Amino acid sequence: MSNIIKVENLGKKYIIRHQGKEKYLALRDIISRKAAWFGNRLLHPLSKANSAGNPYQEEFWALKDVSFEIKRGSRVGIIGRNGAGKTTLLKILSRITELTKGRITIKGRVASLLEVGTGFHPELTGRENIFLNGAILGMSRSQIKGKFDEIVAFAEVEKFLDTPVKRYSSGMHVRLAFAVAAHLEPEILLVDEVLAVGDAQFQKKCLGKMEDISLKEDKTILFVSHNMGAVSEICTEAILLDKGRLSTHAPVAEVIERYAKDMAAAETSFKPVQDESLPCSILGINLSNSQGQETSSFDIDEEVVITIFYKLAVRLEGFHIVLTLSRNMVDILHTYDVDSLNEVPAVGPGVYRTQYRIPRMLLKAGRYSVTIITTTWETEFQWLNSALNFEVEEYSQNTHMKGYRKERPGIIISPGVWSKQKLE
Amino acid sequence: MKNKTQQILVMEEGRTEGLYWRDIWRHRDLLYFLAWRDILVRYKQTVIGITWSIIRPLLTMLVFVIVFGKFAKLPSPGVPYPILVYTAILPWQFFANALTESSNSLIENEKLITKVYFPRLIIPASTIMVSVIDFLLSFAILVILMGWYHFIPSWRIIFVPAFFLIAVSASIGLGLWLAALNVKYRDFRYIVPFIVQLGLYISPVGFSSSIITGKWRLLFSINPMAGVIDGFRWAILGGENQLYLNGFIISLGITIILLIAGLWYFRKTERAFADLI
Numbered sequence: 220m221s222n223i224i225k226v227e228n229l230g231k232k233y234i235i236r237h238q239g240k241e242k243y244l245a246l247r248d249i250i251s252r253k254a255a256w257f258g259n260r261l262l263h264p265l266s267k268a269n270s271a272g273n274p275y276q277e278e279f280w281a282l283k284d285v286s287f288e289i290k291r292g293s294r295v296g297i298i299g300r301n302g303a304g305k306t307t308l309l310k311i312l313s314r315i316t317e318l319t320k321g322r323i324t325i326k327g328r329v330a331s332l333l334e335v336g337t338g339f340h341p342e343l344t345g346r347e348n349i350f351l352n353g354a355i356l357g358m359s360r361s362q363i364k365g366k367f368d369e370i371v372a373f374a375e376v377e378k379f380l381d382t383p384v385k386r387y388s389s390g391m392h393v394r395l396a397f398a399v400a401a402h403l404e405p406e407i408l409l410v411d412e413v414l415a416v417g418d419a420q421f422q423k424k425c426l427g428k429m430e431d432i433s434l435k436e437d438k439t440i441l442f443v444s445h446n447m448g449a450v451s452e453i454c455t456e457a458i459l460l461d462k463g464r465l466s467t468h469a470p471v472a473e474v475i476e477r478y479a480k481d482m483a484a485a486e487t488s489f490k491p492v493q494d495e496s497l498p499c500s501i502l503g504i505n506l507s508n509s510q511g512q513e514t515s516s517f518d519i520d521e522e523v524v525i526t527i528f529y530k531l532a533v534r535l536e537g538f539h540i541v542l543t544l545s546r547n548m549v550d551i552l553h554t555y556d557v558d559s560l561n562e563v564p565a566v567g568p569g570v571y572r573t574q575y576r577i578p579r580m581l582l583k584a585g586r587y588s589v590t591i592i593t594t595t596w597e598t599e600f601q602w603l604n605s606a607l608n609f610e611v612e613e614y615s616q617n618t619h620m621k622g623y624r625k626e627r628p629g630i631i632i633s634p635g636v637w638s639k640q641k642l643e
Numbered sequence: 644m645k646n647k648t649q650q651i652l653v654m655e656e657g658r659t660e661g662l663y664w665r666d667i668w669r670h671r672d673l674l675y676f677l678a679w680r681d682i683l684v685r686y687k688q689t690v691i692g693i694t695w696s697i698i699r700p701l702l703t704m705l706v707f708v709i710v711f712g713k714f715a716k717l718p719s720p721g722v723p724y725p726i727l728v729y730t731a732i733l734p735w736q737f738f739a740n741a742l743t744e745s746s747n748s749l750i751e752n753e754k755l756i757t758k759v760y761f762p763r764l765i766i767p768a769s770t771i772m773v774s775v776i777d778f779l780l781s782f783a784i785l786v787i788l789m790g791w792y793h794f795i796p797s798w799r800i801i802f803v804p805a806f807f808l809i810a811v812s813a814s815i816g817l818g819l820w821l822a823a824l825n826v827k828y829r830d831f832r833y834i835v836p837f838i839v840q841l842g843l844y845i846s847p848v849g850f851s852s853s854i855i856t857g858k859w860r861l862l863f864s865i866n867p868m869a870g871v872i873d874g875f876r877w878a879i880l881g882g883e884n885q886l887y888l889n890g891f892i893i894s895l896g897i898t899i900i901l902l903i904a905g906l907w908y909f910r911k912t913e914r915a916f917a918d919l920i
Binding site (some may be wrong): 233301310311313314315316317320321322323324325326329330334337338340342349350351354355356357359360383420583 | 651652654655669670672673676677679682684688714724752754756757758759760761830841893914915917918
């Protein structure tokens with residue numbers, strides 16, 4: 220079998236502009252910056268304006284020295300943490316953005332699905348959007364006409380073909396969008412985490428369709444996902460990216476295992492700088508699972524244990540520890556180690572260990588950070604913001620059909636219990 | 644139609660592919676669909692829909708007729724003033740529309756640019772296509788206007804498509820520059836309306852170019868639309884409306900330079916659009 224994609228020493232550099240905390244610049248900032256730059260040029264016309272000397276810019280390699288080959292007909296998962304370069308890789312392969320270094324050879328027509336329903340216009344009807352979206356994805360008018368009935372049947376929107384898409388439910392919207400994309404006829408299909416949306420049943424159908432495409436029609440699929448369940452279901456091999464570099468390219472099970480190990484190898488303990496002048500100091504914090512193994516990567520079905528060691532030099536009235544757990548800057552819980560006590564006793568000098576256990580099946584998949592504060596009711600001693608981070612992953616189960624799947628709404632996995640009786 | 648030929652694509656730094664024009668050809672349906680979308684959406688979102696493309700030039704003409712024709716009494720050699728103005732408003736309105744729409748087109752289609760590959764040239768080109776359709780509709784009004792004034796156009800009207808082609812080229816050339824610059828510097832969003840507004844005064848829309856004399860006329864001709872508007876008048880009105888050849892050649896030359904430079908700059912910056920936008 221021949222190689223359909225060959226990537227050699229691929230590199231992609233971005234220039235990051237430091238614009239303070241605001242994402243969007245006010246026009247006045249742009250003008251003042253430009254004016255300052257222009258003024259500088261007038262004063263020093265001979266100095267070269269390069270990005271290295273610009274305090275607002277910094278180089279960042281999203282991908283570096285990535286080389287791999289993919290054979291015709293293989294289904295390849297691309298996995299890695301956030302920011303590992305997965306989407307950048309897909310964008311380069313699909314020619315949306317240009318590479319900075321290296322060489323890529325692709326033999327065959329590429330279609331990319333980085334987002335479901337790109338270019339859908341809410342005012343247009345389902346029928347009109349099928350044509351528009353098809354053309355955007357690279358189909359010709361006659362191709363779309365030929366596939367039209369199949370697309371409509373797959374999306375199950377026959378009755379709403381002449382309704383503007385803005386009146387569609389989000390489920391219908393996704394179904395229609397995926398249906399168009401699924402009927403493209405490329406030799407290579409690049410799919411980003413697009414199945415994150417939509418209802419479980421339809422996701423199943425989409426995954427099935429993707430498998431179908433690759434099995435029956437000998438198509439090559441590159442599939443980016445955070446969901447290891449989906450990757451292992453669809454793909455035969457996988458590529459693990461780590462900070463823009465290719466870490467492993469091997470059969471899928473092997474790569475997923477490696478990924479899980481990598482995640483576990485991240486920082487599992489934190490030792491703050493000791494400050495002898497404080498009456499109280501944290502000696503260390505660490506993360507472990509219920510078996511006592513230090514790790515920073517947990518399965519959703521696993522307990523997270525946070526252990527804090529601290530030393531008191533004097534007797535402190537009302538001393539307690541505050542723990543805040545947050546995800547994506549949102550505080551999910553805020554708890555005191557004395558929450559269960561009616562009265563907070565004074566704590567004498569000594570070295571202590573205190574543990575907080577987060578039960579299994581509570582935290583959804585994602586990246587969490589732990590903030591620890593030592594304090595009395597009057598004085599705060601230490602504030603360790605995001606002292607440790609950990610990941611919760613959907614290793615043990617495929618969450619396609621679960622309400623607590625990472626991408627679905629909600630902050631935690633429901634601790635409630637469902638029950639059902641047949642009444643008649 | 645299935646493409647069975649094996650396509651080999653090689654990407655290297657600074658040289659994405661040599662198949663750009665072939666890709667445009669392959670995506671020609673997209674050009675049509677994007678233009679079709681814009682017209683359809685305008686039709687659905689507005690009460691009178693496509694009628695706007697007729698009302699705008701008509702109202703502009705009325706204002707000119709009242710302000711310049713009635714009050715300022717600008718000369719109109721041998722033709723009804725409304726027709727004199729309208730023959731200029733037609734190409735001018737086209738140019739102004741095409742420029743405004745194409746310069747904003749990339750930003751408005753940001754989603755497409757960051758999520759799908761196709762030759763980016765298609766986006767501004769499709770907006771210009773929409774302006775061409777608007778132009779054709781408002782041209783119908785000219786025909787009605789000529790009927791109303793019992794005005795018989797010169798035989799030279801057969802040259803109108805040639806002059807219109809120059810207007811299209813000028814708007815593509817300048818539009819590509821502005822669209823590409825707008826991606827990087829959003830300031831152009833504010834600069835374009837200003838260019839359009841200023842352009843109306845330095846183009847012979849409300850007056851006949853013959854009132855400008857001597858060396859000023861040559862300078863005046865740098866504006867590519869001056870040549871186009873004079874050409875429209877020469878072709879439609881005939882009679883005393885002579886084509887000022889030196890000026891026209893300058894206009895034409897500037898247009899060609901704009902078009903080539905616009906294509907060059909757009910192609911040069913296009914690869915980085917997805918990263919910048």
